[in-house]
Amino acid sequence: MRIADLPTPALLLDLDRLEANLQRMADRARRLGVSLRPHIKTHKCLEIAERQRTLGAKGLTVSTLYEARVFAEHGFSDITWAFPVPLTRLSDAREVAGRAALGLVVDTPEAAAALEGLGHPFPVWLKVDCGYHRAGVDPGAPTSLELARALQASRVLRLAGILSHSGHAYHAPSRGEIAAVAEEERRVMTAFAARLREAGIPVPRISVGSTPALSVVDRLDGVDEIRPGNYVFYDYTQSVLGSCRVADCALTVLASVVSSQPGAHHSVVDAGSLALSKDRGPDFAPQPSMGEVFEDYGRGLLGKAIRLTSLSQEHGILNARLPVGERIRILPNHSCLTTACFDEYHVVRGEEVVDRWKIWRGR
Amino acid sequence: MRIADLPTPALLLDLDRLEANLQRMADRARRLGVSLRPHIKTHKCLEIAERQRTLGAKGLTVSTLYEARVFAEHGFSDITWAFPVPLTRLSDAREVAGRAALGLVVDTPEAAAALEGLGHPFPVWLKVDCGYHRAGVDPGAPTSLELARALQASRVLRLAGILSHSGHAYHAPSRGEIAAVAEEERRVMTAFAARLREAGIPVPRISVGSTPALSVVDRLDGVDEIRPGNYVFYDYTQSVLGSCRVADCALTVLASVVSSQPGAHHSVVDAGSLALSKDRGPDFAPQPSMGEVFEDYGRGLLGKAIRLTSLSQEHGILNARLPVGERIRILPNHSCLTTACFDEYHVVRGEEVVDRWKIWRGR
Numbered sequence: 051m052r053i054a055d056l057p058t059p060a061l062l063l064d065l066d067r068l069e070a071n072l073q074r075m076a077d078r079a080r081r082l083g084v085s086l087r088p089h090i091k092t093h094k095c096l097e098i099a100e101r102q103r104t105l106g107a108k109g110l111t112v113s114t115l116y117e118a119r120v121f122a123e124h125g126f127s128d129i130t131w132a133f134p135v136p137l138t139r140l141s142d143a144r145e146v147a148g149r150a151a152l153g154l155v156v157d158t159p160e161a162a163a164a165l166e167g168l169g170h171p172f173p174v175w176l177k178v179d180c181g182y183h184r185a186g187v188d189p190g191a192p193t194s195l196e197l198a199r200a201l202q203a204s205r206v207l208r209l210a211g212i213l214s215h216s217g218h219a220y221h222a223p224s225r226g227e228i229a230a231v232a233e234e235e236r237r238v239m240t241a242f243a244a245r246l247r248e249a250g251i252p253v254p255r256i257s258v259g260s261t262p263a264l265s266v267v268d269r270l271d272g273v274d275e276i277r278p279g280n281y282v283f284y285d286y287t288q289s290v291l292g293s294c295r296v297a298d299c300a301l302t303v304l305a306s307v308v309s310s311q312p313g314a315h316h317s318v319v320d321a322g323s324l325a326l327s328k329d330r331g332p333d334f335a336p337q338p339s340m341g342e343v344f345e346d347y348g349r350g351l352l353g354k355a356i357r358l359t360s361l362s363q364e365h366g367i368l369n370a371r372l373p374v375g376e377r378i379r380i381l382p383n384h385s386c387l388t389t390a391c392f393d394e395y396h397v398v399r400g401e402e403v404v405d406r407w408k409i410w411r412g413r
Numbered sequence: 414m415r416i417a418d419l420p421t422p423a424l425l426l427d428l429d430r431l432e433a434n435l436q437r438m439a440d441r442a443r444r445l446g447v448s449l450r451p452h453i454k455t456h457k458c459l460e461i462a463e464r465q466r467t468l469g470a471k472g473l474t475v476s477t478l479y480e481a482r483v484f485a486e487h488g489f490s491d492i493t494w495a496f497p498v499p500l501t502r503l504s505d506a507r508e509v510a511g512r513a514a515l516g517l518v519v520d521t522p523e524a525a526a527a528l529e530g531l532g533h534p535f536p537v538w539l540k541v542d543c544g545y546h547r548a549g550v551d552p553g554a555p556t557s558l559e560l561a562r563a564l565q566a567s568r569v570l571r572l573a574g575i576l577s578h579s580g581h582a583y584h585a586p587s588r589g590e591i592a593a594v595a596e597e598e599r600r601v602m603t604a605f606a607a608r609l610r611e612a613g614i615p616v617p618r619i620s621v622g623s624t625p626a627l628s629v630v631d632r633l634d635g636v637d638e639i640r641p642g643n644y645v646f647y648d649y650t651q652s653v654l655g656s657c658r659v660a661d662c663a664l665t666v667l668a669s670v671v672s673s674q675p676g677a678h679h680s681v682v683d684a685g686s687l688a689l690s691k692d693r694g695p696d697f698a699p700q701p702s703m704g705e706v707f708e709d710y711g712r713g714l715l716g717k718a719i720r721l722t723s724l725s726q727e728h729g730i731l732n733a734r735l736p737v738g739e740r741i742r743i744l745p746n747h748s749c750l751t752t753a754c755f756d757e758y759h760v761v762r763g764e765e766v767v768d769r770w771k772i773w774r775g776r
Contacts, residue, residue: 056501057499057501057502057505058499058501058502059776091726091727113726113727114727133671133683133727133728134671134672134681135671136420136421136669136671136683136738137669137671137737137738138419138420138421138669138683138738138740139420139421142420157672157674158672158673158674158737160736160737160738161671161737164738177672179674183677184672184681184725184728184730185671185672185674185681185728186672186674187674188674188675188676191675191676193675217725306499306500306501308496308497308498308499308500308524308548309497309520309521309540309547309548309549310521311520311521311542311548311549311550311551312551312554312556313551313554314546318497318547318548320496320499320501323690323692323750324750324753325776327686327690327691328690328691328692328693328750329686329691330691362547362580363454363476363749363750364454364476364477364496365496365547365548367547373523374500374521374523374524375500375501375523375527377501386726387686387687387691387726390687393775412756413422413688
C-alpha cells in the first residue's frame with residue numbers, strides 16, 4: 051500500500067528517519083560516556099523500544115503506570131517511572147513491580163513514607179530541581195539532604211540515585227543558551243551528589259535529561275545516565291530550538307483537504323486538535339502555527355510557508371486554498387502529544403506503507 | 414466506591430448535573446419548536462446518547478466516521494456526520510451506511526460528484542457558511558445555488574436540507590452578542606432557503622447549531638433542527654460565555670498533588686495536557702488558566718481562585734501549595750477535548766461512584 055491510498059487522517063512514521071535518529075542518540079550517549087534510558091512517553095510503541103534496546107539502551111523511562119505495565123508485560127524488565135509517584139497509585143505500582151524492576155521517583159517525605167509503608171524494595175530516585183522549578187527538591191535546602199538520608203537509611207527502599215529533567219531547555223532561545231541549561235543541570239546534579247557523598251550518603255547514579263539539552267551538550271562529566279524521549283521523532287518545536295533539522299523529523303500527520311471555497315484564502319483539512327493537539331509550539335517561533343505543511347516531504351518545508359493557522363476539534367484551517375481531496379503532510383508542533391491522538395502508526399519508507407505499529411496509550 | 418478511593422487522574426461525570434443539562438436542552442428544543450439532533454462528539458458515550466433519545470432527540474450528530482460506525486452498531490439508526498465528507502473516506506462511509514441512515518455534509522462540487530459516483534442514496538446536507546467562515550458555501554454566491562441544484566437534481570443522492578454551525582459564537586464576548594450571532598445564523602439560513610425555494614429547489618430541513626447560541630436564543634422561526642453538543646457537560650469556557658453557571662458543569666478531572674516543595678508557591682498535580690488538553694479557554698477569560706480548581710465541588714469555585722497555570726504532558730502546575738496526596742477536581746477549559754483524553758467516565762452522584770461508562774474515541 052502507498053501513502054496515497056491511506057484514509058485520512060493518519061499518523062505517518064518515516065522509518066529511515068526514525069532509525070537515523072535512534073542511531074544518532076545511541077552514538078551520542080556512547081561518546082558522552084553515559085548510558086541511555088530512553089523516555090518512551092513520546093512513542094508508546096513496543097517496536098520502537100525494541101530498536102532502542104538493540105542499539106544499546108539500558109532500561110526504559112515511562113510517564114504513566116499504564117506504560118510501565120504494558121512494557122513490563124512485553125519483556126522490558128528495567129523501567130523507571132519518571133513522575134513523582136502519586137499516593138493514589140501505590141498499590142498499582144506494587145503490582146507492576148511484580149513483573150519488572152520498577153524505579154520510582156520521590157521528592158517529598160510524604161511519598162517516601164508511604165512507599166516505606168508498602169514494604170516492597172523499590173529502587174527510588176530522588177528527584178532534584180535543576181533549575182526548571184516544576185518538581186524536585188531544592189538542591190541547596192537542608193530538607194533535601196534529610197530526605198536523601200531517609201531514603202538511604204530505609205530498610206525497605208533502595209536509593210537508586212538522583213534524577214533531574216531540564217525542561218527549561220524548551221524555553222531557551224538559542225543553541226548556546228540550551229547548552230548553558232545542559233551544563234547548569236550537570237553542574238547542579240554533580241554538586242548535589244558531592245554534597246550527599248560528603249554527608250556519607252552514597253549516590254549510585256546521576257540521571258539527567260531533555261531532548262534539547264542532550265542534542266547539543268558536549269560533555270556530561272560525572273553523569274551516569276540520560277533519558278531523552280522526543281529525539282526519536284523530533285518535531286517543529288525541536289527544529290526551531292535547533293535540536294534537529296526539519297529533515298530529521300520522522301512524524302507527520304497525513305490529512306486531506308475537505309473544503310475549499312471560491313474566493314476564500316484558506317482551506318479546511320481533516321486534522322484538528324484531536325489529530326495534532328492544541329500545542330502552540332515554541333515561544334519564539336518565527337510565526338504562530340498549529341502545524342507546518344510539507345508539499346513534498348522529501349524536499350522539506352515549502353518556501354511559501356503553508357501552515358495551519360487554527361484548529362478546532364476535527365477541522366484544521368490552512369492558510370492557502372488547495373484543491374479538495376489533496377493530501378498534505380503536517381509537521382506537528384509537539385510529536386509526543388500528537389502520538390497520543392492516535393492508536394497506530396503507519397510506518398512508511400518513501401511513499402510505501404511498510405507496517406502498522408500499535409500506540410499504547412493510557413494511564 | 415467513593416471518589417476518595419479512585420486512582421488519579423480520573424474523569425468524573427456528575428450524573429445529576431448531566432441529567433439536568435439533558436432535560437434543559439430537550440425542553441428548550443420543544444419550546445423553540447425544533448427537533449434536537451445532539452452532537453455526540455462531546456461525550457462519545459452510548460449511555461448518554463440513550464438518555465438523549467429517551468428525552469426526545471431525533472437522530473444523532475457525529476464528527477468522525479468511527480463515531481458513526483459505533484453508534485450505528487449499537488442501534489442508532491439516524492446519524493448525520495457533520496463534517497465535510499473527505500474524499501479519502503468514501504468507501505468507509507458507504508459501509509457504515511449499510512447499517513444506519515448516514516447523512517453526509519457537502520460544500521464542494523468535487524465532494525458532490527464523488528458521492529454521486531458511489532451510487533448510494535445518501536441523504537446529503539449542503540453546508541452553509543453562516544458567518545463563521547470556516548467551511549460551508551457562501552450563501553450569496555451563484556455557485557452555491559448551482560451546487561444545491563446539482564444535489565437536488567441527482568438521481569442518486571437526496572438533498573436532506575441545509576446545515577450550518579455558528580462556531581463564531583465562541584468568540585462573542587457577551588450573551589447579547591451571542592444572541593446576535595444566533596439570530597444572524599437563523600436569518601442567513603432562512604434567507605438562503607427562501608432563495609433556493611424561489612429557484613425551485615425544495616429545502617426539506619434547516620439545521621443549525623452551537624451550544625453558546627442555543628443556550629441563549631429565544632426564537633428560531635423557520636429552523637427545523639438544532640445540533641448542540643457541549644451542553645451535556647458544559648465547561649469553564651461555556652461558563653465564561655454565559656451559556657451556563659459553573660454549578661451546571663458536569664465534567665471534572667480528579668487529580669492529586671504529587672509534589673509540593675518547602676518555600677515554593679506552587680504544587681504539581683498528576684493531570685497534564687494528556688488529561689485536560691492544551692486548550693487555553695476563552696479569548697476573554699478573566700485570567701489565563703489551563704483549568705479551574707474546586708475545593709468542594711458542591712460549593713462551586715473557590716473564592717481564592719486556585720487554578721492550573723501551565724501543563725506539560727503529565728504534569729499540571731497549580732498556583733498554590735497544597736499538601737501531597739490532596740485530591741482536587743479540575744474544571745476543564747474544553748470538555749470535548751478533555752473527554753477525548755480518557756477511556757471511561759467515572760459516573761458520580763455526590764461523593765459516590767455509581768457507574769463507569771466507556772468513551773468511544775477514534776476516527
